Amino acid sequence: MTDSSFDHYASNYEDALQHGLSVSGESSSYFADARLSCLRQLIEEQSIVTTKALDFGCGVGATTAFFLQHFDLLKLTGIDPSSESIDQAKKNFALLDSDSSCEVTYLRSDDFTPESNYDLVYCNGVFHHIPLEERCRALGTIYECLRPGGVFAFWENNPYSLPARYVMSKIPFDHDAIMVWPSQVRELMTRIGFEVVSTDYHFIFPSLLRWMRWSEKLFCKLPLGAQYLVLSIKR
Numbered sequence: 001m002t003d004s005s006f007d008h009y010a011s012n013y014e015d016a017l018q019h020g021l022s023v024s025g026e027s028s029s030y031f032a033d034a035r036l037s038c039l040r041q042l043i044e045e046q047s048i049v050t051t052k053a054l055d056f057g058c059g060v061g062a063t064t065a066f067f068l069q070h071f072d073l074l075k076l077t078g079i080d081p082s083s084e085s086i087d088q089a090k091k092n093f094a095l096l097d098s099d100s101s102c103e104v105t106y107l108r109s110d111d112f113t114p115e116s117n118y119d120l121v122y123c124n125g126v127f128h129h130i131p132l133e134e135r136c137r138a139l140g141t142i143y144e145c146l147r148p149g150g151v152f153a154f155w156e157n158n159p160y161s162l163p164a165r166y167v168m169s170k171i172p173f174d175h176d177a178i179m180v181w182p183s184q185v186r187e188l189m190t191r192i193g194f195e196v197v198s199t200d201y202h203f204i205f206p207s208l209l210r211w212m213r214w215s216e217k218l219f220c221k222l223p224l225g226a227q228y229l230v231l232s233i234k235r
Contacts, residue, residue: 014062016173024226029062037070038200039229042229048150049119050071053122054078055079055123056079061092061093064089067102071120075102078107080106090106115145116147122155125155132178136191139188150233152189152233154189157180160224161226167226193234193235194233201221201222
């Protein structure tokens with residue numbers, strides 16, 4: 001990932017994102033918290049110890065607080081191709097009121113070298129910005145970041161979901177995005193060497209229908225949610 005087109009949005013990223021998410025009645029924090037909570041439960045079911053995590057495409061570091069809340073990490077690294085976003089992430093973390101002993105580092109993608117030592121790589125809404133011809137290489141980089149037995153959590157907007165498409169049409173930096181089909185990413189993961197564990201769909205009901213969210217787990221295998229998670233393991 002070398003594109004720095006997000007430099008323009010670093011100072012107002014959350015406002016631009018919320019312009020689209022407002023239709024759901026929820027903030028970006030709600031979704032980040034739900035993703036990390038869900039991921040923690042899935043990793044616990046796999047009995048995988050997670051002390052080192054990589055946020056691939058961390059942007060302005062908005063997910064950091066939820067990593068520290070849901071995981072007992074010793075090390076968290078955020079990487080992003082946007083220099084301005086990395087600078088903003090450092091500023092945001094400095095303002096974060098956290099007593100965690102986790103070592104948090106933010107780096108430009110070009111300054112990061114994979115060393116096969118991470119237990120978890122988390123990636124949300126990044127690949128629809130990566131050109132089609134570069135996606136396999138990006139997945140290969142993630143594979144190199146993980147230790148054997150490490151987990152890759154791939155979150156993306158669901159192309160089957162009309163609400164997801166509508167939200168993306170309202171977000172300025174998503175206008176030229178090319179959505180990622182679950183079958184495509186699973187095929188690429190398998191080709192690289194990942195073992196795909198599961199594919200689940202999340203975020204079916206907006207805030208107006210939040211009283212129905214208890215039932216979402218019953219439909220997680222159907223392509224109804226606005227986002228999906230492909231969980232895989234490096235073997």
